[in-house]
Amino acid sequence: MSGTEQPPRGIADDGDAFHFCSTCAFSAACLESGYDKSQLRDLHVLVEHIGPFHEGEHIFREGDPFTAIAAVRSGTVKTYVTDHEGREHVQGFFLPGEVIGLNAISQARYPSNAVALDSAILCRFSFPNIAALAMRMPGLQQQLFKLLSLDIGKAALLSGNFSADERMAAFLITLSRRYAARGFSPNRFVLTMSRTDIANYLRLAPETVSRVFRRFQDEGLIHVERREIELTDRKQLETLSSDVLRTA
Amino acid sequence: MSGTEQPPRGIADDGDAFHFCSTCAFSAACLESGYDKSQLRDLHVLVEHIGPFHEGEHIFREGDPFTAIAAVRSGTVKTYVTDHEGREHVQGFFLPGEVIGLNAISQARYPSNAVALDSAILCRFSFPNIAALAMRMPGLQQQLFKLLSLDIGKAALLSGNFSADERMAAFLITLSRRYAARGFSPNRFVLTMSRTDIANYLRLAPETVSRVFRRFQDEGLIHVERREIELTDRKQLETLSSDVLRTA
DNA sequence: AGCCGCGCTTGATCCAAGTCAAGGCGGTCC
DNA sequence: GGACCGCCTTGACTTGGATCAAGCGCGGCT
Numbered sequence: 001m002s003g004t005e006q007p008p009r010g011i012a013d014d015g016d017a018f019h020f021c022s023t024c025a026f027s028a029a030c031l032e033s034g035y036d037k038s039q040l041r042d043l044h045v046l047v048e049h050i051g052p053f054h055e056g057e058h059i060f061r062e063g064d065p066f067t068a069i070a071a072v073r074s075g076t077v078k079t080y081v082t083d084h085e086g087r088e089h090v091q092g093f094f095l096p097g098e099v100i101g102l103n104a105i106s107q108a109r110y111p112s113n114a115v116a117l118d119s120a121i122l123c124r125f126s127f128p129n130i131a132a133l134a135m136r137m138p139g140l141q142q143q144l145f146k147l148l149s150l151d152i153g154k155a156a157l158l159s160g161n162f163s164a165d166e167r168m169a170a171f172l173i174t175l176s177r178r179y180a181a182r183g184f185s186p187n188r189f190v191l192t193m194s195r196t197d198i199a200n201y202l203r204l205a206p207e208t209v210s211r212v213f214r215r216f217q218d219e220g221l222i223h224v225e226r227r228e229i230e231l232t233d234r235k236q237l238e239t240l241s242s243d244v245l246r247t248a
Numbered sequence: 249m250s251g252t253e254q255p256p257r258g259i260a261d262d263g264d265a266f267h268f269c270s271t272c273a274f275s276a277a278c279l280e281s282g283y284d285k286s287q288l289r290d291l292h293v294l295v296e297h298i299g300p301f302h303e304g305e306h307i308f309r310e311g312d313p314f315t316a317i318a319a320v321r322s323g324t325v326k327t328y329v330t331d332h333e334g335r336e337h338v339q340g341f342f343l344p345g346e347v348i349g350l351n352a353i354s355q356a357r358y359p360s361n362a363v364a365l366d367s368a369i370l371c372r373f374s375f376p377n378i379a380a381l382a383m384r385m386p387g388l389q390q391q392l393f394k395l396l397s398l399d400i401g402k403a404a405l406l407s408g409n410f411s412a413d414e415r416m417a418a419f420l421i422t423l424s425r426r427y428a429a430r431g432f433s434p435n436r437f438v439l440t441m442s443r444t445d446i447a448n449y450l451r452l453a454p455e456t457v458s459r460v461f462r463r464f465q466d467e468g469l470i471h472v473e474r475r476e477i478e479l480t481d482r483k484q485l486e487t488l489s490s491d492v493l494r495t496a
Numbered sequence: 497a498g499c500c501g502c503g504c505t506t507g508a509t510c511c512a513a514g515t516c517a518a519g520g521c522g523g524t525c526c
Numbered sequence: 527g528g529a530c531c532g533c534c535t536t537g538a539c540t541t542g543g544a545t546c547a548a549g550c551g552c553g554g555c556t
């Protein structure tokens with residue numbers, strides 16, 4: 001990770017790795033596996049808190065050698081690639097609790113860039129170490145398989161043949177669910193990404209994003225003001241997105 | 249898997265699981281891990297050859313409980329979902345050596361349908377068993393992580409914002425590379441799927457697929473006749489697809 | 497052989513979303 | 527405070543690909 005400009009912070013400032021890492025996707029898996037003192041010591045070596053990265057700062061870049069996956073602890077991270085005409089293709093937005101870098105395993109290099117959209121703190125897990133640990137903790141291995149499998153499904157979502165309205169509704173509903181899962185309000189939240197980012201994620205022009213927002217608002221589905229959004233007709237949005245989200 | 253109408257065949261008709269399973273993606277991983285007699289016995293329990301499925305026959309259906317992943321041994325498998333307007337969304341085509349079912353792990357159900365496009369034989373791996381075995385064979389665990397990670401990348405490919413030409417070129421080039429990797433001719437092969445399947449995979453109308461084929465042929469990039477295709481200007485196709493395939 | 501039917505091709509028209517162009521609205525920095 | 531700058535919105539026009547509508551041709555079946 002090229003984020004090494006920022007010295008790691010907060011490591012071992014607490015006796016319990018799980019306590020100060022409550023947002024990490026692995027905590028539950030480790031806990032339910034049952035762990036002994038020696039395993040706990042492994043986790044201290046394993047987990048490194050990095051950041052804060054501030055807006056626009058990169059966590060890793062395309063082509064960097066893959067060493068670690070990372071769970072977002074706070075803030076938002078965007079992953080993207082740029083094609084040789086300079087068009088940016090946004091691959092995903094990652095909220096607290098979500099894990100980046102899983103698609104780097106197969107090539108041992110990060111296939112995309114990861115950048116902070118706001119002030120972001122992450123938990124970094126050395127992949128060789130966590131894989132080794134998974135050899136001894138079935139629950140952790142299972143959790144890793146699940147996370148990887150989940151990402152396959154996520155990527156498949158937006159590859160379907162859907163209209164701008166369907167994709168936008170699906171985008172809002174998944175954001176809502178993901179915030180809700182972390183204890184935030186499902187119906188009022190802040191869009192931490194620009195319209196252009198949303199457009200590049202949904203394969204739309206920024207103008208189209210703007211127009212869909214406006215139409216959704218005129219139809220009473222949402223209320224947007226700058227980057228604050230409220231979902232005012234969740235049912236309708238769910239309906240619109242049902243084909244896109246079939247699985248979720 | 250609902251393919252249990254077909255009795256498993258070919259199991260244990262040979263003393264060496266790797267020998268009669270040479271197309272399976274796991275053989276190499278197992279071999280390089282080094283294995284002893286007891287592990288070999290596990291593999292006999294683990295691997296089940298199923299099929300042949302004939303054209304149109306389903307290997308599993310959406311919602312079936314997830315029990316196993318499967319490597320295609322011969323033939324072609326298509327995975328797809330159907331939305332509530334009856335539109336079919338093709339998620340992927342799987343050639344010999346490729347593994348289906350990986351996206352089912354996270355929900356413990358298959359999220360899509362898998363159907364044979366021609367006569368197909370598969371190797372079925374009980375997932376609980378192979379995961380358990382992976383706990384003892386680091387190379388196998390690594391191979392599973394790689395396969396999963398690879399699929400994340402694959403799914404991301406076609407989710408980008410690309411033209412019909414770019415997507416078609418990318419489709420042909422990846423098919424070519426995958427056949428080449430299995431020792432088949434990279435420049436002449438048979439499209440085992442219908443134009444409609446290709447269209448549903450590339451998010452195009454069947455008419456558009458037909459027209460792009462024609463234009464590519466007129467421009468000397470390919471020669472198509474029914475389902476036989478020859479890539480006559482690989483360089484040009486590679487160029488067209490370079491943005492789509494950036495990673496591969 | 498001759499008929500049928502499906503998958504494919506081809507042409508004509510349409511439309512959703514993209515592109516181009518012109519402001520507006522904050523926020524920031526002098 | 528005012529001018530600049532980036533992000534967003536809005537409107538007018540264009541376009542790539544979808545849709546609609548015939549035909550075509552091979553393969554299977556009687």
